[in-house]
Amino acid sequence: MDRNEIFEKVKKAVVEQLDVREEEITEESTFVQDLGADSLEVVEIVMALEEAFNIEIPDDEVDQIKTVGDAVNFIESKLKEKAGAE
Amino acid sequence: MSLEGRVAIVTGASRGIGRAIALELGRAGASVACLSSRQGGCSPLVAEIGEDRAADFACDNADVSAIEATVQAVVERFGAVHILVNNAGVARDALLLRMSVEAWDEVMNVNLRAAFAFTKACSRSMMKERWGRIVNLSSIVGLHGQAGQANYAASKAGLIGFTKSVAKELGSRGITCNAVAPGFIETEMTQNLPAEMREHVLNTAPLGRLGTPDDVAKVVRFLASDDSGYITGQTVVVDGGLTL
Numbered sequence: 001m002d003r004n005e006i007f008e009k010v011k012k013a014v015v016e017q018l019d020v021r022e023e024e025i026t027e028e029s030t031f032v033q034d035l036g037a038d039s040l041e042v043v044e045i046v047m048a049l050e051e052a053f054n055i056e057i058p059d060d061e062v063d064q065i066k067t068v069g070d071a072v073n074f075i076e077s078k079l080k081e082k083a084g085a086e
Numbered sequence: 087m088s089l090e091g092r093v094a095i096v097t098g099a100s101r102g103i104g105r106a107i108a109l110e111l112g113r114a115g116a117s118v119a120c121l122s123s124r125q126g127g128c129s130p131l132v133a134e135i136g137e138d139r140a141a142d143f144a145c146d147n148a149d150v151s152a153i154e155a156t157v158q159a160v161v162e163r164f165g166a167v168h169i170l171v172n173n174a175g176v177a178r179d180a181l182l183l184r185m186s187v188e189a190w191d192e193v194m195n196v197n198l199r200a201a202f203a204f205t206k207a208c209s210r211s212m213m214k215e216r217w218g219r220i221v222n223l224s225s226i227v228g229l230h231g232q233a234g235q236a237n238y239a240a241s242k243a244g245l246i247g248f249t250k251s252v253a254k255e256l257g258s259r260g261i262t263c264n265a266v267a268p269g270f271i272e273t274e275m276t277q278n279l280p281a282e283m284r285e286h287v288l289n290t291a292p293l294g295r296l297g298t299p300d301d302v303a304k305v306v307r308f309l310a311s312d313d314s315g316y317i318t319g320q321t322v323v324v325d326g327g328l329t330l
Contacts, residue, residue, distance in 0.1 A: 040213075040258065047210060 001079060007072050013048045014068065017041055027069030053079065087311045090115035093164040094310065095157070097147065097204060098174030100127040102273035103223065106299030107171055110307045112140060116169065119160040121145050147174050147200035148192065157207035167211040169310045172201035173223040177275065179234045190237045197241035198248070205252060209261070218261030219310045222249050226269045226325050246321050253319030262318035264309050269325025271297040292327035
């Protein structure tokens with residue numbers, strides 16, 4: 001999966017969870033300030049992404065994910081790790 | 087008040103109040119995951135509810151990763167979790183001056199920390215379903231204290247603060263979290279109640295008797311149903327009026 005595909009998938013998950021329009025989402029969008037997610041919604045987005053990509057996002061790493069771009073980066077490296085391990 | 091289509095986890099289901107709760111939820115139509123500490127501990131119970139709608143799981147409630155694994159196994163078996171009844175509890179009574187740290191830790195881990203671990207693990211499924219019912223079994227001892235039960239009372243009181251917090255956190259997702267505080271109920275745990283204590287209950291409680299596991303189970307069934315959808319963060323005392 002290339003970076004752009006990951007970004008598209010992340011955007012879809014965010015649109016579903018946060019009821020925002022896809023056009024509003026850029027890599028720089030912060031989940032909390034720009035997209036208006038409350039703490040529970042952040043948890044739900046993380047859960048949705050874990051399922052969409054079949055990866056695990058440990059609690060301490062969730063704190064590092066502030067923007068949509070952060071999420072994409074994280075997922076990209078997790079998928080690379082998985083591919084490397086297989 | 088049917089629970090058809092709902093999946094429930096009942097911890098400590100092999101005996102006493104837990105067993106009555108599992109049977110009651112089963113009667114209401116729920117699929118019930120019956121948990122106990124021993125492999126096969128709930129097999130007779132599962133047979134009674136019906137193998138198609140019940141399954142028994144062994145779980146060491148002092149082990150948080152075992153709890154996570156068990157909840158995952160339940161979701162795999164039944165597809166989701168809608169109802170969680172944190173009922174499993176132990177007592178290791180001692181006067182404070184003679185209470186060991188081990189006795190304290192054991193009771194806190196099995197009675198309170200396990201409830202935290204189970205609730206955390208189940209909340210995922212409930213949040214996805216946008217529907218959940220969490221019922222925590224506290225005790226009048228948690229509300230009023232009891233000499234010789236500082237650990238048990240602390241764990242049961244802890245469940246109440248936990249209940250209110252979870253209610254506030256998860257309410258927006260259609261999940262309620264309530265506690266039930268039974269009084270003196272006829273089970274193995276109270277079988278060896280000293281005669282004076284038994285007399286005291288019979289003479290003081292307005293309803294003049296000890297409670298039965300079913301008295302508690304029926305309240306849990308209500309709290310596990312759609313009918314209690316506007317009740318959350320509450321502690322329902324089921325003690326025959328003893329502590330009035």
